[in-house]
Amino acid sequence: MGRKCFLETDGYRVSFDLQDIQTSKENVDMIVEFILDQHLGGIMVKSVPTFIAASDLYRLATYFEEHIAQLPQNPDRASYTFVPMELGFQVQALAGEVHAENDGEFSVRFLVNVGKSKDEGERVYVGGESVVTLKNIRRFIASLHEVLADLPRADGMRLS
Amino acid sequence: MDSASYTTPQGRRLTEHACESLIRHGFREPFEVVDDIIDHATRIATQTDGATVYIQRAGRRGRNYNIIVQGEEGIITGMLNLTRHELNNLGRNYGFDPHP
Numbered sequence: 001m002g003r004k005c006f007l008e009t010d011g012y013r014v015s016f017d018l019q020d021i022q023t024s025k026e027n028v029d030m031i032v033e034f035i036l037d038q039h040l041g042g043i044m045v046k047s048v049p050t051f052i053a054a055s056d057l058y059r060l061a062t063y064f065e066e067h068i069a070q071l072p073q074n075p076d077r078a079s080y081t082f083v084p085m086e087l088g089f090q091v092q093a094l095a096g097e098v099h100a101e102n103d104g105e106f107s108v109r110f111l112v113n114v115g116k117s118k119d120e121g122e123r124v125y126v127g128g129e130s131v132v133t134l135k136n137i138r139r140f141i142a143s144l145h146e147v148l149a150d151l152p153r154a155d156g157m158r159l160s
Numbered sequence: 161m162d163s164a165s166y167t168t169p170q171g172r173r174l175t176e177h178a179c180e181s182l183i184r185h186g187f188r189e190p191f192e193v194v195d196d197i198i199d200h201a202t203r204i205a206t207q208t209d210g211a212t213v214y215i216q217r218a219g220r221r222g223r224n225y226n227i228i229v230q231g232e233e234g235i236i237t238g239m240l241n242l243t244r245h246e247l248n249n250l251g252r253n254y255g256f257d258p259h260p
Binding site: 026050059082084085086120122 | 177180181184185219220221224229236237239240241242243246250
């Protein structure tokens with residue numbers, strides 16, 4: 001079974017294309033797509049085929065929940081850069097403003113691992129930075145939890 | 161590769177996930193490079209979840225890093241030619257000190 005999770009920002013959209021989800025498999029095959037809005041050229045880049053662990057999907061949901069929780073007290077907060085173990089992407093939640101449960105926004109920098117450089121074989125990342133509304137980030141978090149419901153539960157994971 | 165042969169030439173156990181993951185990260189069977197990184201690690205660190213991270217300096221300019229992550233069930237994954245920034249990110253995310 002495959003599923004997609006979308007992160008919509010004001011300028012780009014990220015899609016997690018998760019393939020062959022099974023309750024017995026901790027690691028899921030995934031391709032990440034980064035798509036610029038049409039009026040910005042509509043360019044799309046895909047990550048190399050990568051794996052993401054259920055525990056990393058859970059960690060990602062928690063990462064954004066914690067960032068949102070901290071913003072009212074610290075609107076200039078820049079969270080650490082989140083990476084999964086297989087380095088298929090990098091994401092960093094940045095400064096923003098939260099006024100109410102569903103009223104707010106913050107910047108998100110998202111980079112996709114598109115492959116290796118020719119000479120040294122280092123990974124190359126492509127992406128962008130834009131603003132995400134609380135409504136859209138909560139939608140993304142909810143979609144991660146929906147996927148997690150179909151995956152094995154790792155220690156310490158709680159499903160909401 | 162069948163399940164009975166999930167080991168490196170030195171007999172270190174590989175999880176089934178590791179076999180697929182290592183190949184995606186540029187390792188080649190029979191994974192002798194995995195043994196080399198572990199046997200000649202520049203430093204060794206421990207993740208929050210208890211997994212061991214073997215770190216070896218690498219690259220033409222000696223400024224990159226190869227790593228192997230080994231848990232209770234065997235080798236979990238490995239990566240070649242990590243930049244210092246990538247290694248630092250992994251350390252921050254998985255709770256190990258990349259420069260002990």
